[in-house]
Amino acid sequence: MFKKIFIFIVLAGFAAILLNSLSLFNPDQQLNEIATRYADKGPEEVGAANLVTAVIVTYRGLDTLGEVTILFLAASIIGFFLKLKLEDEKVPRKVRKASEILETASKIITPVIFLFGIYVFINGHLTPGGGFQGGAIIASGLVLMLLANPVKKVNHTIISVVESISGFSFVILGIIGIFLAGGFLDNDYFGLGTFGELLSAGAIPVIYIFIGLKVGSELSGIVSNLQETQKEEI
């Protein structure tokens, strides 16, 4: 009883703090200083039609490198712990067969989902989306494939090779930027190209392709590791 009263007191305290900050909330009428700088100078300095991409890949490129590294650490830790479990038993899984509709539909839809993911990260500098979104879409395509065929084995060698090469190339491209352009992960190697075209914005499309492949292979690795260590029917 006392515990419940205590929980309600804590909740009321949170509500008071949140209501207080809500009453003080005053939406900005104009962009703040940094946002104005990005919005004004972004198109001519970076050349990306999607300003979010310009900020993520170039102005705040180091943060993106950190995020990709964190995702890599999470994926490898999950793989490490599940691998320990996997070695206890080598019993083949009993699974319920997927329905005819799911199996047939997944054969048609999965390639289209993969293609859409690739489209999203190649066009990251022109349309909404980018490496992270495209990678997540590719991993969802893999989920559909595994739902339709639960005993399917995903080739982990390909996943780790793609993952390592993309991470390595991402850093190499950043270091090339120090010598050819303004600094680490700067994209202006040999001019920016025509604003709004597919082959524009310097190195951004190439960097985003590598980020997309890296995120896609990491998330696919997590999902397939979890799928392989399942033992009974889901």
Place this chain on the structure above:
Amino acid sequence: MIIKLIAIILALAIITMAIIAVTNKKLVVSIVAAGVVSLFASVFYLLLAAPDVAMTEAAIGSGLTTIIFFYVLNKIKKDRQDNV
């Protein structure tokens, strides 16, 4: 005006689904409700003119997280049955 109406309906739906996710006794229902919260939230981000965030939320929040929760739930169930 119509966008405001849609936003209010979405917000109410999100809150309802979140309450279902917290209070329901069956974990499967909770996981699906949490996925639906993410799905509605991604539509909300689209209304707030943030399509980049909406794509991330739809793919990771409602797609991958839900399936990973189901995989983990299945593993936990198996372990519990072993211990009993």
